[in-house]
Ligand code: PEP
C-alpha cells in the first residue's frame with residue numbers, strides 16, 4: 001500500500017503517521033521527493049482501513065499495489081537509484097561499462113586485461129574468483145588468491161572491481177570488493193540474499209536461468225528487506241528451446257524492469273549469447289534499449305581461457321565495442 005502525503009506536510013506530522021503505522025506492525029519506507037512525500041507500507045496491510053487512512057488531513061491519496069515487491073517498486077520510490085563505486089555511477093542516466101575475464105587466472109592475465117580495458121574506457125573490472133561450474137571437475141576459480149589478484153589489479157588501474165560470491169562464509173574476503181555479484185545459479189539462494197542484505201555493499205543480482213522478472217524482483221526484495229538498498233539487476237539471458245545461443249537474451253527485460261523498479265539494470269551479452277561474435281551487436285542493442293550498463297567478458301588470449309573463452313572478446317574487440325557503445329549513448333541524448 002502506498003500513501004502519498006499532501007504538499008506542506010511537516011516532518012512531525014509525517015512521523016506521527018509513521019509511528020501509528022508502525023504500532024500496527026507495518027514497516028514504512030519513506031521516499032521524500034521535492035513536491036510530495038510517499039510512504040511505502042510494507043507488511044500485512046490487509047488490516048489497514050483505507051478509508052480511514054485516506055481521510056487523514058495530511059494524506060493526499062492511498063493506493064493498494066498488487067505487486068508483491070515493495071522496496072524495489074518504482075511506485076514507492078519514483079526516483080532512479082544510482083549506485084556509485086569509485087568514480088563509476090550506474091543508474092539514473094549514468095552508464096557503466098564493466099569488463100574483464102570470466103575468471104582470474106594469474107597476476108599477469110588480470111593486470112594485462114585490467115590495463116587494456118581501462119585504456120579503452122571501462123569503468124569497472126570484472127573477474128571471477130569463485131566460479132559456479134556445471135562440472136565439479138572443471139576449473140573452480142582461484143578463490144581467495146583470485147580476490148587478492150583482483151585487488152592488485154584494482155590498485156594498479158584504479159578500477160573498482162566486481163566478483164561473484166557463492167557462499168556467505170567467504171564474505172570476509174569481499175571487504176575491499178566494490179560490487180558483490182550473485183550469479184544466475186544463486187538468484188534464489190534466499191539465505192545468501194538475506195545475509196548480503198545485512199551488508200552495505202552494492203550487489204549485482206543476475207537473473208536466474210529460468211526465472212521470471214517478478215522472481216528477480218522478489219530476490220532483490222530479499223536483499224533490500226534486510227536493509228541493503230544497493231542492488232543492481234542484471235539480465236544475462238534465459239533458457240529457452242533455442243540452442244544456437246547459450247541462452248536467449250531477453251532485451252525487453254530492460255524496459256519492463258525500468259517500468260517496475262527504480263533499480264539500475266545491466267545487461268550481460270556474453271553469458272546471454274555464449275559467442276564472442278554476437279556480443280557486440282547485443283551490447284549495442286542493450287545500450288539502445290536503455291540499459292544502465294553492460295558487462296562483457298574480455299580475455300587477453302580467449303583461445304587459452306580457462307573458462308568461457310568462446311564468448312570472450314579480445315582487448316582490441318572490446319576497444320572497438322566501447323567506442324560504438326559511446327556513439328549509441330551520444331545518439332540517445
Ligand atoms: C559470471 O558472470 O561469471 C557468471 C557465472 O555468469 P552467470 O551467473 O550469469 O552464469
Ligand code: MN
Nearest residue numbers: 102297307308
Ligand atoms: Mn563466464
